Amino acid sequence: xxxxxxxxxxxxxxxxxxxxxxxxxxxxxxxxxxxxxxxxxxxxxxxxxxxxxxxxxxxxxxxxxxxxxxxxxxxxxxxxxxxxxxxxxxxxxxxxxxxxxxxxxxxxxxxxxxxxxxxxxxxxxxxxxxxxxxxxxxxxxxxxxxxxxxxxxxxxxxxxxxxxxxxxxxxxxxxxxxxxxxxxxxxxxxxxxxxxxxxxxxxxxxxxxxxxxxxxxxxxxxxxxxxxxxxxxxxxxxxxxxxxxx
Numbered sequence: 001x002x003x004x005x006x007x008x009x010x011x012x013x014x015x016x017x018x019x020x021x022x023x024x025x026x027x028x029x030x031x032x033x034x035x036x037x038x039x040x041x042x043x044x045x046x047x048x049x050x051x052x053x054x055x056x057x058x059x060x061x062x063x064x065x066x067x068x069x070x071x072x073x074x075x076x077x078x079x080x081x082x083x084x085x086x087x088x089x090x091x092x093x094x095x096x097x098x099x100x101x102x103x104x105x106x107x108x109x110x111x112x113x114x115x116x117x118x119x120x121x122x123x124x125x126x127x128x129x130x131x132x133x134x135x136x137x138x139x140x141x142x143x144x145x146x147x148x149x150x151x152x153x154x155x156x157x158x159x160x161x162x163x164x165x166x167x168x169x170x171x172x173x174x175x176x177x178x179x180x181x182x183x184x185x186x187x188x189x190x191x192x193x194x195x196x197x198x199x200x201x202x203x204x205x206x207x208x209x210x211x212x213x214x215x216x217x218x219x220x221x222x223x224x225x226x227x228x229x230x231x232x233x234x235x236x237x238x239x240x241x242x243x244x245x246x
Contacts, residue, residue, distance in 0.1 A: 003227045005030035008081040010073065012064050012121060013091030015042035017190030018140060021215035022088060025223050027055030034077040034084075036062035037091070064091045064117030074124035084128055086226055089121045090140045096151045096205060097198035106197060107154045114158035118165060129178050134230065136179040138222060139166045143186045143238060147246050151201045159184075163236075170235060179233040181225050186240030187212040213241045 009026055013019040015037035023033055027050045035043050035057055043059040050057040058080055062073045077084050093113045095106035118139055129135025144152050145159030163182055170180035189212045196202045218239060225234045 002029040003229065004223060006032065007085040007226065008032045008034065008077060008083050009086040009088065009226075010034040010036060010077055010084060010121075010125070011088045011090055012036045012062065012117065013140075014046065014059070015039045017192065018185070018188060018215045018218045019088070019090040020046055021219040022090070022222050023050065023057065025216065025219040026226070027053070027057060029223060029227075031056075031086075032081050033057040034073070034081070035059040036064075036073050038063055064089075064120060065112040067116075067120045067123070070117075070120040070124040074128070078128060083132065084125050084135065086136045086138065087121055087125045088138045088140065088222065089118045091117050092140065092142075092192070093195045094142075094155050094192045095195045095197050096155055096201050097196075098151050098200065099153055101198055103197060110154055110158045114155075115161050115165075118162055122165070122169060126173070126178075130173070130176050134177045136181070136226060137166075137169060138181045138183060138225065140218075141166075141182050141184045143184050143240060143244075143246070145182075145184055146238065149246070151198065166235075170233070174233075177230065179230075179235075181234055182236050183218065183222060183225070184236070184238045185218050186238075186244045188215055188218060189213065190215055208244070211241045211243045213239075 009031045011019050014035040040061045047057045047059050060076050062069045097103040139162050141162040142159045144156040145163045148156040166180050166182040187209045
């Protein structure tokens, strides 16, 4: 029996890409899923697919930039399943641009989703995890949290922040048996590049993404991390396409 069997897992950004692939992977291993995203039609379709394949899933339309909505999401998971074993902070945006373009709205969006969304998720699930003395928080970051490229300055800043938050969380909560993992993908076939508004940058990024790997590769890695026994913490993974240089 998989160590994932029966675990209650919240996934943000579940309506597409890595979130959707992870939901399917974990459902196949017996997880009880709480799917969260803004697009209800996508969530409903995913829920139906999982249920038709014998899995368990509920959903709640959620904007991760709202602390109140993230608290409501955690409360919903607890009311329906009685516990939260894993939170996967997966929601993210990547509107790359050069700083001189002053795309301040894009900067604020990245800070709100990529940093505040992660913090709000952690804040929402920690009380119940601390009470039970167990839990696992997985933050999906990026290779941009390790390497800064021209045009990715603000995005990389948010992902470096996620690394710092993940390590701080580990140090604060290891004594409560709460594990912290950061997953840093390289180029993955998702909708992430659709958020880029700087057309001077987009062709180069599109070129890099021609070699992108499938979202299922990240989903399998996340499943592997969750499957480890409770005394084993995989704190960080970087997953790139073989042909990606940086």
